[in-house]
Amino acid sequence: MAFDTRNGSRGARQPRGRLLIWANRLMMRRIRRGKGGMRGGQALVLRTVGAKSGEERQSPVAWFPGEDGSWLICASAGGAPKNPAWYYNLAAHPDRVSIDVDGKTVPVTAEQLHGDEREAAWQTITSSAPGFAEYQVKTDRELPVIRLTPRT
Numbered sequence: 001m002a003f004d005t006r007n008g009s010r011g012a013r014q015p016r017g018r019l020l021i022w023a024n025r026l027m028m029r030r031i032r033r034g035k036g037g038m039r040g041g042q043a044l045v046l047r048t049v050g051a052k053s054g055e056e057r058q059s060p061v062a063w064f065p066g067e068d069g070s071w072l073i074c075a076s077a078g079g080a081p082k083n084p085a086w087y088y089n090l091a092a093h094p095d096r097v098s099i100d101v102d103g104k105t106v107p108v109t110a111e112q113l114h115g116d117e118r119e120a121a122w123q124t125i126t127s128s129a130p131g132f133a134e135y136q137v138k139t140d141r142e143l144p145v146i147r148l149t150p151r152t
Helices: 018-032 085-092 115-128 133-138
Strands: 039-048 055-063 071-074 097-101 104-112 145-150
Touching: 018 039, 018 055, 018 097, 039 071, 039 085, 055 085, 055 115, 071 115, 085 104, 097 115, 115 133
Parallel strands: none
Antiparallel strands: 039 055, 039 097, 055 071, 071 145, 097 104, 104 145
16 A cells, blocks of 8 residues: 655654764664663664665664564654654655564565554554554644565
8 A cells, every 4th residue: 555644734843863863873772682662662673765865774663563473663753743754765665675673684565554454553553552642642644554564
C-alpha cells in the first residue's frame, strides 16, 4: 500500500538540533549492544536511503511484534504535525531498507498499513505503549503504522 499520510496542521513540537543528533547516536549504540529500548519497549535502528540525497540514514525507532516475524513501527514523531524524515525515505525506497535488531542487520521491505490492518496493528502498539495514543491526540494527522517484513 502507498505511503500517503500528509502532514497535519497542529501537534507537539518536534525535537531537532545537535542535542537530538547526539542523543540518537547514543541510543543507536545502546540498541546495537542490546541495551537500548524506547518508552519501556524494544527499539531498533532503522537504516533507510535518503529520499533526496540518496545517502544512508539511520534512526532509532521503537518496534512492536507483528505477524509472521515482522516488526511494526509508528511514524509518530512524538505527536508532531509533520511526519519524521525517515517516513519519506521509506516512501521513496521501501525496498532499500534494513534494520539493526537483536545484534544483526536484517534487510526488510517497508509497507504502510491501512484500514483494518492498521487498526489491528495500532491496537497492538497502544496496548504495549499507551504513550503512542497520547501522541495521536496531540496531532491532527493519522499516525502512520509501518510493517517491516524480512526480505528473502
